[in-house]
Amino acid sequence: MRRPPPIVAIVGRPNVGKSTLFNRLLGAPRAIVEDRPGVTRDRLYADADAFGAEFVLVDTGGFDPEDKDPVFTGIRAQVRIAIDEAAVVLCILDAKSGPMPADRIAVQMLRESGKPTLFVANKADRAESDPDASPLHELGIPDLQLVSAEHGRGVGTLLERIAELLPAADAAGEPEPDPKRVRIAVVGRPNAGKSSLVNALLGEERMLVDARPGTTRDAVDSDLDRDGRGFVLVDTAGIRRRRSVEAGAEQLAVFHAIRSLETADVAVLLVDATENVADQDLRIVRLALDRGAGLVLCLSKWDLVEGGAKKAKEILEKAGEAIRFATFIPLVPLSSKTRRGLDRVIKTVAAISDARSSRIPTAQLNRFFETVLTRNPPPTSGGRNVRLYYLTQASTRPPTFVVQTSAAEVREHYKRYVERSLREEFGFEGVSLRVFYRSKRRNEKR
DSSP: OOOOOEEEEOOOSTTTTTEEEEEHHTTTSSSSSOTTTTTTOOEEEEEEEEETTEEEEEEOOOOOOTOOOHHHHHHHHHHHHHHHHHHHEEEETTTTSOOOHHHHHHHHHHHHHHHHEEEEEEEOOOOTTGGGGOOGGOOOOOOOOOOOOOBTTHHHHHHHHHHHHHTTTOOOOOOOOEEEESEEEEESSTSSSHHHHHHHHHTOOOOOOOOTTTOOOOOOOOEEEEEEEEEEEEEEHHHHHOOOOOOOOHHHHHHHHHHHHHOOEEEEEEEEEEEEOOOOHHHHHHHHHHOOOOEEEEOOOGOOOOOOHHHHHHOOOHHHHTGGGGGSSSSEBBTTTTBBBBHHHHHHHHHHHHHHHHHOHHHHHHHHHHHHHSSSSSOOOOTTTEEEEEEEEEETTTTTEEEESSOOOHHHHHHHHHHHHHHHHTTTTTTEEEEEEEEETTTOOO
């Protein structure tokens, strides 16, 4: 089970080009870039890599400790959180101007933090720029990285330096999860009953339970042994809509909740049964599936549902309709108070974990695939016949398959048919699947 990739945080005062550099390092426009301070108010996260080393790149708002505007007060808290979380910090300075008071404070703060830091002088637009001639040299920075985020100069060298400073893949940034224990991330919106579920499964009041949302801040691990198997329950903070999340501790807690999905075998998403499945719940579904976690959707607080069997059926049907894009996700009515559904949750999680780790023999896989193609041959694409030659399983956790094809593009609806057939044949309920299509002629993934 892999650890979450390390964080590289971009910090600096307003309008020094942090978001432009963020976009340049990603190779895609993800951050809003505008020539006025304060445009980036929230931390922005994106997966990135430097010469094969994976990391999460974080863009922060401008750091200005002297500005009393409430917006910048929140930004200061964001920057400190990013520094606390980061494995490497990029401190961005303006190569065209001398050091400002905010620069001096940022440099001093980073030195005191002890974090590996690259000091980057941005807007060094001329190729002949001399780092020794930079007015920033008076800050006493021994190794100033000159770049032009706008034109791409020096960015390759900067990526090399980032790769050098990133911790090794097997470095002990945090303990390696026990592969024999099924790791369960308990996620959902605030006050959905996550801590109550963990307490009910553990049989003790281990987690603080409060009717007010937001009482869980940190992601907390608890070991559970049930039916001869070991589990790790990770109780997480409620994940609210981004614009509703308060700066500071809550943002860090939500970030930890999202990161917990990256190491989870299975996510248990709790939705209050007395409420409808909301857009935010669907975002959490997609977050879990995108990260390859298995998923169970639990309709919590089932003891509060009134109206008998008819109402219960209506709630289940509405929930199923809400996740019609992922009908393979099991729905479990749950009451931590009455203990209804607890055994079913654990058994479902165990079955999903087993399926997620399963490897199907190639011969069996291709007998199945031949039946799939005979039952429903692939449609033409662009007037050309499409041939699917064979199917192999590349990896597990999540199960990943590769289909060898002719050069023609495979239509999306047919890809969905192949995935649905895989699920039905091999019991991948609640499992996130990866199916890639590789051109035999061009050796390209599609």
